[in-house]
Amino acid sequence: MTRRRLPIGIQTFREIREENYYYVDKTAYIQRLRDEGKHYFLSRPRRFGKSLFLDTLKELFEGNEPLFNGLYIHDHWDWSVRYPVIRLSFGSGNFKESGDLQANLLDQLAAIERRTGVVVEAETVPGRFAYLIEALHDRAGQPVAVLVDEYDKPILDALEIPEVARANRDFLRGLYATIKDSDAYIKFTFLTGVSKFSKVSLFSGLNNLKDITLDVRYSAICGYTDADLDTVFAPELPGFDRDEIRRWYNGYSWLGEEVYNPFDILLLFDSQRFGAWWFETGTPTFLIETLISRRVETLTLDNLLGNDELLSTFDVDHIATEALLFQTGYLTIRHTEPRGSRIYYRLGYPNQEVRQSLNESLLNHLTGNPTQQAEHIARLYDLLLVNDFAGLENLFKAFFASIPYQWHTKNDIANYEGYYASVFYSYFASVGLDIVVEDSSSHGRLDMAVRFNGNVYLFEFKVVELAPEGAAMAQLKQKRYADKYRDRGEPIHLIAVEFSRETRNLVGFETARA
Numbered sequence: 001m002t003r004r005r006l007p008i009g010i011q012t013f014r015e016i017r018e019e020n021y022y023y024v025d026k027t028a029y030i031q032r033l034r035d036e037g038k039h040y041f042l043s044r045p046r047r048f049g050k051s052l053f054l055d056t057l058k059e060l061f062e063g064n065e066p067l068f069n070g071l072y073i074h075d076h077w078d079w080s081v082r083y084p085v086i087r088l089s090f091g092s093g094n095f096k097e098s099g100d101l102q103a104n105l106l107d108q109l110a111a112i113e114r115r116t117g118v119v120v121e122a123e124t125v126p127g128r129f130a131y132l133i134e135a136l137h138d139r140a141g142q143p144v145a146v147l148v149d150e151y152d153k154p155i156l157d158a159l160e161i162p163e164v165a166r167a168n169r170d171f172l173r174g175l176y177a178t179i180k181d182s183d184a185y186i187k188f189t190f191l192t193g194v195s196k197f198s199k200v201s202l203f204s205g206l207n208n209l210k211d212i213t214l215d216v217r218y219s220a221i222c223g224y225t226d227a228d229l230d231t232v233f234a235p236e237l238p239g240f241d242r243d244e245i246r247r248w249y250n251g252y253s254w255l256g257e258e259v260y261n262p263f264d265i266l267l268l269f270d271s272q273r274f275g276a277w278w279f280e281t282g283t284p285t286f287l288i289e290t291l292i293s294r295r296v297e298t299l300t301l302d303n304l305l306g307n308d309e310l311l312s313t314f315d316v317d318h319i320a321t322e323a324l325l326f327q328t329g330y331l332t333i334r335h336t337e338p339r340g341s342r343i344y345y346r347l348g349y350p351n352q353e354v355r356q357s358l359n360e361s362l363l364n365h366l367t368g369n370p371t372q373q374a375e376h377i378a379r380l381y382d383l384l385l386v387n388d389f390a391g392l393e394n395l396f397k398a399f400f401a402s403i404p405y406q407w408h409t410k411n412d413i414a415n416y417e418g419y420y421a422s423v424f425y426s427y428f429a430s431v432g433l434d435i436v437v438e439d440s441s442s443h444g445r446l447d448m449a450v451r452f453n454g455n456v457y458l459f460e461f462k463v464v465e466l467a468p469e470g471a472a473m474a475q476l477k478q479k480r481y482a483d484k485y486r487d488r489g490e491p492i493h494l495i496a497v498e499f500s501r502e503t504r505n506l507v508g509f510e511t512a513r514a
Helices: 013-018 027-036 050-061 072-076 100-116 125-140 162-181 226-231 242-249 262-271 285-293 298-303 321-327 352-367 370-385 389-402 405-410 417-431 471-478 481-488
Strands: 039-043 085-089 144-149 186-193 304-307 332-339 342-348 434-441 444-452 455-463 492-500 505-513
Touching (some): 027 072, 085 100, 100 162, 125 162, 285 352, 298 434, 321 342, 352 417, 370 417, 389 492, 389 505, 417 444, 471 492
Antiparallel strands (some): 332 342, 434 444, 492 505
């Protein structure tokens, strides 16, 4: 196979097909969508190819056959019929002020009217939308395809201004209800965005919308699979460790086949090095501040449990932590756990990029000094290489001491035991080490295990105000946590760490060989 151009940041299907870019064929999913339903909704994190998929739908319904030569759908589509298409996108707007959304939408509808030559007679925005759908249907003699990209961005943009967010939500509810009212004139509907707002809050007027977010048949509708990398991108793979690509970027799951974020893969091949490409394009401060304000312990993030109701609890006035992290792509579904008549989902980090980068961002927020933190992370790695435990103790004392006093006065999270252990975990995770938290054995549950450089480090954390002195090391030995790790013959180090709420720092750091 010959190398092609990498479609970095390109969301236009025509350009990709005409300008010799790599393209992963997703058109088989379109046939299934067409055959099995009419109105669809899909939620996926940012930069997963949602806009490109919508543009592919647009070109297909408009009957631009040459663009689909060689693709699955070419021989499964009636090219003699062309459908009018209304495509709306809220991706480029800024919706933090009252009236921004209405103005943006009016501009979009006006542009469609100019291109199609339709003169709309309606005073309200939903009325104008409905009139346009019916007029295009009557003019073409065919039903309309309605495509909405980033349907939720007007709400997400304004989450920190609740009154604007609510107004935007209520306005969109009326707009989307128009789709149901215009059903007789519509061939196909596809809405996509990052979040999945509850049907009651946003889609109460569009209750015939089929949500395929957690439909196993569509798990890989966006994103690249392992097979895609090994076939479509085969010319780019020489020189890369295939397992390392998986460790860094694979692992996103919506109950089916795991996928890679396309943006990561394209930047990897372009730069020829591993980096947090997706994470660096826009992790919101809102997310980090929410995790800290809710006292979310980072040790628990890699093993959260949620159900359908919890993962769908997303609205202006209430966003469940699990839903926020899952829908934005910072956690993914590891596996399902049936319990009685209900299905639960075990959530965890999808890959190395997210685990490492999210924990680094949390540390940045704590210290307010990214430069100093970067030095601490590098120092942690160097100390582990030589098993300098005295240096490790001093390093962590220095880190806790570096957290500004005013941070503690504004946050009471430091009064909770999990806070101290979470800081430890985030440091090790930000280095990119192999970590297991709350690892269960027949003897009990270990707080944290780290494997690095042919060594195993077993950690137990205690707060001295809550446990007697020496309790952490006593537990490590009495529970015989090391037994589970002896099979590989690696040196095992027991590390008991004790904190004090009063000093907000380490007061004990005891080590022993198991």
